[in-house]
Amino acid sequence: xxxxxxxxxxxxxxLNEFPELNPxxxxxxxxxxxxQEDELIALASIYGEDFKRVSSTLNAWKTSDPSFExxxxxxxxxxSVTLCVTLIASYPKSPPILSLKDDEGLEEETKYxxxxxxxxxxxxxxxxxxxxxxxIVNACLDVLQDTALVKVAGREIPSLEEERAAHEVAAIKLxxxxxxxxxxxxxxxxxxxxxxxxxxxxxxxxRQRAKARETRRKSRPPxxxxxxxxxxxxxxxxxxxxxxxxxxxxxxxxxxxxxxLFQAVD
Numbered sequence: 550x551x552x553x554x555x556x557x558x559x560x561x562x563x564l565n566e567f568p569e570l571n572p573x574x575x576x577x578x579x580x581x582x583x584x585q586e587d588e589l590i591a592l593a594s595i596y597g598e599d600f601k602r603v604s605s606t607l608n609a610w611k612t613s614d615p616s617f618e619x620x621x622x623x624x625x626x627x628x629s630v631t632l633c634v635t636l637i638a639s640y641p642k643s644p645p646i647l648s649l650k651d652d653e654g655l656e657e658e659t660k661y662x663x664x665x666x667x668x669x670x671x672x673x674x675x676x677x678x679x680x681x682x683x684x685i686v687n688a689c690l691d692v693l694q695d696t697a698l699v700k701v702a703g704r705e706i707p708s709l710e711e712e713r714a715a716h717e718v719a720a721i722k723l724x725x726x727x728x729x730x731x732x733x734x735x736x737x738x739x740x741x742x743x744x745x746x747x748x749x750x751x752x753x754x755x756r757q758r759a760k761a762r763e764t765r766r767k768s769r770p771p772x773x774x775x776x777x778x779x780x781x782x783x784x785x786x787x788x789x790x791x792x793x794x795x796x797x798x799x800x801x802x803x804x805x806x807x808x809x810l811f812q813a814v815d
Contacts (some may be wrong), residue, residue, distance in 0.1 A: 585615055585636045588680040619686055621692040630663060632689060641678050644671035662692045719735060
């Protein structure tokens with residue numbers, strides 16, 4: 550079969566020709582079988598001669614799970630690998646069975662990255678319960694393309710130990726940045742809490758002051774020029790009355806012109 554898409558080049562647009570690969574309903578076993586059949590048709594059309602169906606043994610239900618191979622190759626340098634796929638009955642709800650072959654010409658570091666792809670990528674896509682083989686192929690292609698770019702540039706491919714060391718350094722740096730961000734967040738939250746407490750305290754002080762002013766205002770005697778208590782005459786014929794108080798001091802001048810202040814009289 551001849552494909553309209555060059556081998557090794559992404560054919561993401563081709564999925565638009567197969568809208569049935571993105572169905573909205575997910576129900577019974579027949580749904581999974583339909584998804585698998587549609588995906589096989591799409592993959593055969595997209596990858597052409599790089600797609601190959603292979604025979605498979607019967608499973609426990611006396612049916613054979615679809616098995617096939619896709620040759621993944623870079624565009625700039627002759628780097629390639631074969632992705633072997635088996636779609637189990639519950640795919641795409643369950644991950645496909647994946648393996649690699651024909652990778653003899655690849656560096657160990659490249660093989661390791663490809664193995665990481667087929668191990669982790671299906672688990673990332675599993676929640677969508679949709680056809681995922683093309684995305685896995687593209688992820689493998691990314692690894693080959695990166696390796697090809699390094700070779701074209703004449704640089705050495707980092708060793709597996711160097712890759713792991715770089716990942717560890719990046720992980721340590723990320724953890725440090727996360728800790729710093731968490732500490733900054735804690736400081737910010739503590740500052741906000743202090744500001745809230747200060748605001749509450751100031752509000753309470755204002756209420757207490759207002760309450761004290763109101764209490765003092767209510768406790769003051771009414772301002773009056775004359776005491777309303779009855780006048781009595783003692784045995785010496787002197788007039789007695791209770792003390793008369795004023796709210797503010799009263800100034801008067803004596804015969805010498807001096808100012809005298811008083812606030813109560815008997």
